[in-house]
Amino acid sequence: MAKLIKISDLIVKFFEEKKVEHIFLLSGGMMMNLLDSVSKSKSIKYVCNHHEQAASIAAEAYARVKNEIGVCYATSGPGATNTITGIAGAWLDSTPVMYLTGQSRTSLTVMGSGIKELRMLGNFEVNIVEIVKPITKYAVFLDEPNDVLYHLEKAFYLASSGRPGPVLLDVPLDIQGALVDEEKLEHFIIPHFEQELLKLDILTKELENHKRPLIIGGHGVRVANKVKEFRELVQKLNIPVVTTQLANDLMPYNHELYIGRVGLRGDRAGNFAVQSADLIITIGTSLHITTTGYEQDEFAPNATKIVIDLDSSILKKNESISQIQIKADVSTVLDYMFENINSVISPEWVSKLKNWKQMFPIINEPHIRDNDDINTYHLMNLLSKSLIGDEILITDAGSLYYITGQAFLSxxxxxxxxxxxxxxxxxxxxxxxxxxxxxxDKNIICVTGDGSMQLNVQELQTIAHYQLNCKIIVINNKGYASIRNSQASFLEGHIAASSEETGVTFPNWQKLADAYAISFIKESRYGYLSDVFNKMINKKGPLMIEIIIPENVIMIPAVTSVRLPNGSFKSNRLHEMTPELTAKQLSEANVNIN
Structure with a gap:
């Protein structure tokens, strides 16, 4: 006699076999079977968020920290659409996450009706599959119980293979509860793909023929879980490295071969290195416009540029700014280079880059701090010095996004x-x-702005409920500093919808922390920050720290744009950061970039 299993139980069994430990969710009627089955699992714990966007983001960050697939459940309609921000982030940052959404029963869906023109048929129905197809590696509506295992296996494989990313399975209520014979289910067969391994020989030749090589390391190295191998290769070849914004933690800042960060909001040493190199090898980076600068024809103008990526679209995009493109994954490239290249890098070149790093630290830029006020650059620099070294730092968008990339020294x-x-x-x-x-087991340091905090403030209850080891630093600058900065630069200083005076107000953070029963500290004096950070490090469980800073912190150094007479803008080159260095400073640093 056939042994039947309910589809929702089959899904949980699949995740158990894949060693999934947590699923982030907000419950809903159209996912009742999915939730019921996971609640009975002995090895998987579900985590209750208070908004599906929060659940979708939590699953994405979970995947990045564990280097495993994250999982998020949501109900139909608004539950499904609320996950889109998390899905989009996972898509753009190449994070493997599986999103499962509940749906009306098959006969009450537009997909099930076969009438594509229908907007809606069932209760709370939205055709989430078609909405997310452009931002997922795989999105499918499950309308046949016997195909569910095939789609699970395919989705899991696609999420984690090649260039990772999110996938979504939309599971109607009747499919969730259907019974199937597990032994008769179809399985997904993993396909084979080709890499351009022969072209890797070019790396050996190019390294032999150039005197000023540089590696640009990106987030893709972390995605491939090859950070250790990357660092070992750098050490073996004695080759200098700069990193992108998303790869802040790829190399420890004090590593002798780590020079700095490249990009519009990079640092001077990193940008000088890129613009002075005669050979650039990119590993794990798509060379986004924020990395190369807007004037892409001026990016590393003196260098032969080799772009290595498994994504053909990235290679095609970079044809105009690179001489050599190689289709290969990070793991293959690192293994090949380690086994086949014994490069002899000019000590004069490495010494020159180290000198730039020493001469132009971010903290020496003219960041204004009156009396004992707190400038965000000084705050992030002090935070990086105060932390022990095994923490996880998570920062929000806006000015913190840029300042962390510059001032936090991992x-x-x-x-x-x-x-x-x-x-x-x-x-x-x-x-x-x-x-x-x-x-x-780690301290989670969450640095957010008063503006960003409001978008998911309800998750303080999740942190309080689970007594998570989250230290929440709220930077209070009375609004959206990054937007005010842009308005001041490009709109003749006209400020709108970004400050208290122009309509953006905030709650009393201490009262809010009290409402959630979270310990609270408030500080506005730089001289006391070290004590605050020491208390934070030694505190178990959640803690909120409000830090008052001036409303307008200028983000420097930066590659800025100038307005032309016709009203258009032209961006400076990477090495021409604001504020400009004097001729004497450039001469003393031996910076000579044409």
Whole structure:
């Protein structure tokens, strides 16, 4: 006699076999069977968020911290659409997450009716599959019980293979409760793909023929779970490295071969290195416009540029700014280079880059701080010095997004998590929840702005309920500093919808912390910050710290744009950061870039 299993139980069994430990969700009627089955699992715990956006982001951050697939459940209609910000972030930052959404029973869906023109048929129905197809690697409506295992296996494989990313399975209520014979179910067969392994020989030749090589390391190295191998290769070849915004934690800042960050909001040493190199090898980066600068023809103008990526669309996009494109994954490239290349890098070149790093630290830029006020750059620099070295730092969008990338100097075993390409406000708090479940033994340092905090403030209850080891630093600058900065630069100083005076107000943070029964500290004096951070490090469980800073902190150094007579803008080159260095400073640093 056939042994039948309910589909929702089959899904949980599948996740159990894949060693999934947590599923982030907000319950709803159209996912009742999915929730019922996971609640009975002995190895999987569900985490109750208070908004599906928060659950979707928590699952994404969880995946990034554990280097495993994250899982999120949501109900139909608004529950499903609320996950889109998390899905989009996972898509852009190449994070493997499986999203399962409940749906009306098959006969009451537009997909089930076969009438594509219908907007809605069932209760709370939205055709989420068609909505998310452009931002997922795989999205499918499950209308046949016997195909569910096939789609589960395919989705799991696609989420984690090649360039990882999110997938979504839309599961109607009747499919969730259907019974199937597990032994008769179809399985997904993993396909084979080709890499351009022969072209890797070019790397050996190019390294032999150039004197000023540089690696640009990106987030893709972390995605491939090859950070250790990357650092070992750098050490073996004695080759200098700069990193992108999303790869802040790829190399410890004090590593002798780590020079700095490249990009519009990078640092001077990192940008000088890129613009002076005669060979650029990119590993794990798509060379986004914020990395290369807007004037892409001026990016590393003196260098032969080799772009390595498994994504053909990335290679095609970069044809105009690179001479050599190689289709290969990070793991293959690192293995090949380690085994086949014994490069001899000019000590003069490495010494020159180290000198730039020493001469132009971010903290020496003219960041204004009156009396004992707190400037965000000084705050992030002090925070990086105060932390022990095994924490997970998560920051939000806006000015913190840029300042963290410049001023936080990561240590050997620290992680820095940001909403990279999407730059979503409200990311940090739910991401901290995901990180806390992924690494319960670590201190999670959540740095958010008063503006970003409001977008997912309800997740304070999730943190309080589970007593997560989250330290929430709320930077109070009375609004949206990054937007005010842009308005001041490009709109002749006209400020709108970004300050208290122009309509953006906030609650009393201490009263809010009290309402959630979360311990609270408030500070506005720089001289007391060290004590505050020491208390934070030694505190178990959740803690909120409100830090008062001036309303307008200028973000420097930065590659800025100038307005032309016709009203258009032209961006400076990467090495021409604001504020400009004097001719004497450039001469003393031996900076000579044409």
């Amino acid at each position: 240590k050997e075993n620290q992680r820095v998590i940001i909403s990279g390409a999407l730059g979503a406000m409200g990311y940090a708090l739910p991401a901290s929840i995901g990180a806390a479940f992924a690494a319960s």
